[in-house]
Amino acid sequence: MLELKDIKLSYGSTQVLNGVNLSVKRGDVVSIIGPSGTGKTTLLKCINYLAKPTSGTITFDKVQMDYQRVDKTAVQAIRLRTAMVFQQFNVFKNMTVIENVMDPLVVVQRKSKDEARAIALQELERVGLTAKRDSYPSQLSGGQLQRTGIARALAVQPDVMLFDEPTSSLDPELVGEVLKVIKDVASSGMTSLLVTHEMQFAKNISNRIVFMDRGVVAADGSPTEIFDSPTSPRLAQFLNSELAFQ
Numbered sequence: 001m002l003e004l005k006d007i008k009l010s011y012g013s014t015q016v017l018n019g020v021n022l023s024v025k026r027g028d029v030v031s032i033i034g035p036s037g038t039g040k041t042t043l044l045k046c047i048n049y050l051a052k053p054t055s056g057t058i059t060f061d062k063v064q065m066d067y068q069r070v071d072k073t074a075v076q077a078i079r080l081r082t083a084m085v086f087q088q089f090n091v092f093k094n095m096t097v098i099e100n101v102m103d104p105l106v107v108v109q110r111k112s113k114d115e116a117r118a119i120a121l122q123e124l125e126r127v128g129l130t131a132k133r134d135s136y137p138s139q140l141s142g143g144q145l146q147r148t149g150i151a152r153a154l155a156v157q158p159d160v161m162l163f164d165e166p167t168s169s170l171d172p173e174l175v176g177e178v179l180k181v182i183k184d185v186a187s188s189g190m191t192s193l194l195v196t197h198e199m200q201f202a203k204n205i206s207n208r209i210v211f212m213d214r215g216v217v218a219a220d221g222s223p224t225e226i227f228d229s230p231t232s233p234r235l236a237q238f239l240n241s242e243l244a245f246q
């Protein structure tokens with residue numbers, strides 16, 4: 001359903017993406033791993049055009065776009081079908097939990113407040129935050145904030161969820177509650193791309209692992225292929241250093 005071909009991107013004179021190829025099927029749960037600074041976040045952002053590649057193409061079902069000939073309608077169509085969860089929680093501080101979840105439904109999808117509220121309540125139930133619906137972000141823990149962000153992303157019913165290190169700014173004791181929600185989302189059949197340093201989690205929930213290194217996809221395979229028999233020395237070295245932290 002999603003295919004990225006030969007994506008290149010540079011910031012100034014720094015080439016960050018050097019020709020990334022990635023193909024995702026409906027229902028895939030793909031974890032993207034790799035050293036810091038290799039372009040994982042940038043790659044996720046290219047999908048919704050928050051980062052702007054200099055060349056390459058994206059195909060999202062029937063929508064196709066060449067990044068050298070950007071087409072606003074195509075960008076908009078792809079944005080409407082993807083939702084991103086950031087490391088730094090994407091919630092508005094001046095809105096309650098339920099208002100945060102309703103916001104894209106009312107503002108982007110032009111739903112009535114009643115309809116938006118009904119959907120928001122369902123999504124809050126899904127992430128275990130029904131009781132906190134009228135709290136403000138300042139009254140929540142990091143785990144609750146991130147679950148609000150996930151409910152907000154899910155509420156628009158995207159075809160693909162993009163998670164960028166959703167647990168990396170959480171205290172260790174709060175990581176589990178957020179991973180549980182992501183696992184539920186992934187096992188519901190939602191196509192998901194997840195950038196993570198949680199190796200064990202990636203191995204458990206993904207059907208594919210993509211190893212990025214220096215702006216390219218350096219390995220792509222099943223969790224067993226990637227974790228149990230890494231083919232390249234760089235990958236083996238990366239896995240050893242990650243596992244040493246866990």
Ligand SMILES: Nc1ncnc2c1ncn2[C@@H]1O[C@H](COP(=O)(O)OP(=O)(O)OP(=O)(O)O)[C@@H](O)[C@H]1O
Nearest residue numbers: 011012014016034035036037038039040041042043
């Ligand atoms: N907006 C920007 N302007 C300039 N340089 C940027 C910008 N965003 C990212 N970079 C640079 O691009 C490179 C790739 O960054 P990116 O955030 O994609 O890496 P990453 O793989 O997600 O790393 P991490 O694991 O630390 O999150 C880095 O060298 C970073 O400094």
Ligand SMILES: [Mg+2]
Nearest residue numbers: 040041042165
């Ligand atoms: Mg990153």
